[in-house]
Structure formats: structure tokens, C-alpha cells
Amino acid sequence: MKVCFFAHNSSSHQNGATLSLENIVNELVKRGIEVIIIFPNKSVKIFKESDRLKCFFVSSFSMRVPIHKKGFISNLKGRLKCTINWFSMRKTLSILKKEKPDLIHINGLDSGIGAKIASKLEVPYIWHIRQFLEEDFGLRLYNQKRVYDLLNKADSIIAISNSIKEKFEKELDRDLELIYNGIPIEKYHIKTNNRFANKQIGILLAGRINKNKGQLDAVKAVGHLVEKGFKNIYLILAGDAQDIKYLRKIQEFIIKHNLNEFIRIIDYVEELKQLRTECDIGLVCSKKEAFGRVTIETMLSNMLVIGANSGGTAELIDDDITGLLYQEGDYISLANKIEYAIANKEEMKTIIRSGYKTVVENYSVNRVVDQILDLYKEVLRTRLDKEVK
Structure with a gap:
């Protein structure tokens, strides 16, 4: 053929x-x-x-x-x-x-x-x-x-x-x-039992920076948690800036709310394994993903995935079973899910294992x-x- x-x-x-x-x-x-x-x-x-x-x-x-x-x-x-x-x-x-x-x-x-x-x-x-x-x-x-x-x-x-x-x-x-x-399982698999083992909680949002990917929602959610007294979290945004105006809006918010020590923006790196190794949570904040490849990659990396309840993302995440879903576009809802994950670390480890197993069997x-x-x-x-x- x-x-x-x-x-x-x-x-x-x-x-x-x-x-x-x-x-x-x-x-x-x-x-x-x-x-x-x-x-x-x-x-x-x-x-x-x-x-x-x-x-x-x-x-x-x-x-x-x-x-x-x-x-x-x-x-x-x-x-x-x-x-x-x-x-x-x-x-x-x-x-x-x-x-x-x-x-x-x-x-x-x-x-x-x-x-x-x-x-x-x-x-x-x-x-x-x-x-x-x-x-x-x-x-x-x-x-x-x-x-x-x-x-x-x-x-x-x-x-x-x-x-x-x-x-x-x-x-x-x-x-x-x-x-x-x-997804090629071996390419994205990270073998680790150290999720939520450290005091510092690492959060990663990978993907091109534009408003449809929802990076500002993630930044606002972290800002809200910092205001509430959570000083042991940090967010990494990894992606090419396709929308410069949107990137500047994010940067201005970070500066205005003194979040520089909690949020880092880096250019997209082809190999995300190192970043995924050091983080505990992967975010998918897109308004509407057709599928949600990053969702699957995150599960394969043995990270907790928190995603917006829309499009393909909502199909891939079984809420409270293989990951957590929040109300798309609502940064308070996202912040609440992150806070819930930090407060229930052992339960999150069970969800991480379930997410990994589901991907290997189905994707x-x-x-x-x-x-x-x-x-x-x-x-x-x-x-x-x-x-x-």
C-alpha cells in the first residue's frame, strides 16, 4: 500500500x-x-x-x-x-x-x-x-x-x-x-514517585503564548493563591510568544502584583522533560482544545493535570479520577483546584497513577x-x- x-x-x-x-x-x-x-x-x-x-x-x-x-x-x-x-x-x-x-x-x-x-x-x-x-x-x-x-x-x-x-x-x-x-509512550514517560514530595509546588503551562491558550488565567490563579498566603508555589510558562500584546499583558500583570519570584516565562523548548521532571502540576487552560495533546503528555509524565472543562480537554480528563477540571475562563475556579491539590497530596498521587494508566491503555x-x-x-x-x- x-x-x-x-x-x-x-x-x-x-x-x-x-x-x-x-x-x-x-x-x-x-x-x-x-x-x-x-x-x-x-x-x-x-x-x-x-x-x-x-x-x-x-x-x-x-x-x-x-x-x-x-x-x-x-x-x-x-x-x-x-x-x-x-x-x-x-x-x-x-x-x-x-x-x-x-x-x-x-x-x-x-x-x-x-x-x-x-x-x-x-x-x-x-x-x-x-x-x-x-x-x-x-x-x-x-x-x-x-x-x-x-x-x-x-x-x-x-x-x-x-x-x-x-x-x-x-x-x-x-x-x-x-x-x-x-502519543509515543516512551518519549514522554517520566518515571518518578516524587510528585508533591517537596514543600515547593511546581506548576507548568506549556504551549504557545496567546489568549486562546489561557496563560493569563494561570497567572491570575497563582496571584490569587499568593495573596491568600501560598508562598510555596511557582508557575512556569513555556512557549513561543505568538501574541506579543498578550505576552505584554501577562508581564504587566506579573509586575503590578509583585509576582516575579513566583512566575517565570521561558521560550518554548523542544524537550520539555526537564521542566516536567521538576514540576508537580501541569495546566491546560485553553479555551477550547480540539484534542489536547499536552493533557496526554502531562499524564504520561506522571504529573497531575488540571484542565479547563471544555473541548477535547474535558473528554480526556475524568474529573477526580485521572485529573482535575475547572470552569474554563474562571481563574478563581482554577486557583481553588490548585489549592485542593496541595491540600490533598496523597489523593493526587492516586489520580496521577490513574491518569498514566489510562493514557498507556488508550492513547x-x-x-x-x-x-x-x-x-x-x-x-x-x-x-x-x-x-x-
Whole structure:
């Protein structure tokens, strides 16, 4: 079997969609599947080509635009990008005519180039929806109607959470397959029994710094606890500052409330193991995660995860069993959960063990690839049956 993946535009290879693609591709190659990946830019440098893996870079524009950007200029830019993408499609089509993939797998909502090429090659295509767009990134598709038409013609559509599934089943009026993301267990596992063993309680929030990730809620929660007399806590925010105005707002709050000794902001580090080793609690404060990869990584690190009760995060955390949930957007609710964790350390150790066990049993890369391969076989079989008829 030969599968062609279409990666979406990304400024970093550390976003969830790209990391999930990496996990799937590496496991497929291990199992003897031939894989081709079409990248729209050269920012992703995590794949090593081999006999079974080929990578092609064909420059194209993302058709995701901020929700608020509308009007003549925005529309003109969109039309220009569509024109340039047409030439990119022709170049990619030429490549794939030679490579002859059996199936195309589109990794994320964007321009729809992969779907158009699949139709021209007369091969089935699967579309993997990994983002809400509006709710998690504040984005929309420039040519949404056209893309949705292509989505509806897909042989199968994969949703990475029930929240994603429910949203797009309503918008598309068709069934979607639910396949949660898989995580390489060995990469994120931290073997330790020292959580909540020290007087100092370390709290980590990892992820790009912007308002949709909710770092200010975490900062305010820690500030509230410090005001109440908790001097044995510290918070680390680890992530690239994608929203400079939001970062400044956070910094101003820290200075205004004299929280410098309790809160540290550092640039994103590719390897988070050291930070996770020194912290006891991992926070997920996002307004609405499509899945919540950081939630799973935190559980695998044998940390207590405290997350917002929204989107994929609420699906992954069984409150008081595998982690703690707080009211999204309510920093007092978050502070109360942190305080509860500090006051009930032994109970938290039990929750940490339960969270780790749940991830190992349900969110391994092997499990997700098993499901994807089953779907590939079903789609190819169905397409063959139609051709025979």
C-alpha cells in the first residue's frame, strides 16, 4: 500500500497536527507501508527520507484567515492565493502521477488541494480534521463553501475528538469517524514517585503564548493563591510568544502584583522533560482544545493535570479520577483546584497513577495506527466494490 499525506501550512514542527502526523507516518513506515508527504513549506524538518518515505516540498498558501479579516483587500488577497495554489496543484499532480499513491490522507483543514488531486487521480481520500479553527485559533477558511463541498465528497473523515465530531457532523450533515490522537509512550514517560514530595509546588503551562491558550488565567490563579498566603508555589510558562500584546499583558500583570519570584516565562523548548521532571502540576487552560495533546503528555509524565472543562480537554480528563477540571475562563475556579491539590497530596498521587494508566491503555501510537489502517482497508475495499459494479 502507498499512502500520500498532505501536511498543512505550519510555522513550526512542534504544533499538535504536525507531531501527530510524525507519529502516524513513523509507525506506518515501520509496518512496511510506503509513504509520501507533500509539504506546503520547508519549516517542517522532522522526517528522514528512506526507501519507504519520500518528502516533497511544493510551495502553496494556507487559505486560513483571521475571522475578523473581511472586505475588498482581504478578498483580493484570497483570490491571488487561490490562483497561485492552482499552479502548486498542477506541480503536485505531476509528482503524484509518477508516484501513483493508492490513497490520499489530508492532515488538517486548509485549501483542499489534496482532495482536488485525489479526484483527478481517481484515488480515494481521507480527511483528518484536527482543528475547530474558529474556536481554537480564531480562524476561518477563505473558501469555506468549496472546501466543505470537497469534504463531503471524501471517502471518510476522521475527527480527533467528540467535540470536533459533533461540530462537523452538524455542519456537513454526514457521519465522521472518531479516532483520538496517539502519543509515543516512551518519549514522554517520566518515571518518578516524587510528585508533591517537596514543600515547593511546581506548576507548568506549556504551549504557545496567546489568549486562546489561557496563560493569563494561570497567572491570575497563582496571584490569587499568593495573596491568600501560598508562598510555596511557582508557575512556569513555556512557549513561543505568538501574541506579543498578550505576552505584554501577562508581564504587566506579573509586575503590578509583585509576582516575579513566583512566575517565570521561558521560550518554548523542544524537550520539555526537564521542566516536567521538576514540576508537580501541569495546566491546560485553553479555551477550547480540539484534542489536547499536552493533557496526554502531562499524564504520561506522571504529573497531575488540571484542565479547563471544555473541548477535547474535558473528554480526556475524568474529573477526580485521572485529573482535575475547572470552569474554563474562571481563574478563581482554577486557583481553588490548585489549592485542593496541595491540600490533598496523597489523593493526587492516586489520580496521577490513574491518569498514566489510562493514557498507556488508550492513547498509544500503535492503537491509532491500527484504527487508521483498518479505515484505509475499508475505504479501498469500498472503492474497489464500486468500480466492479
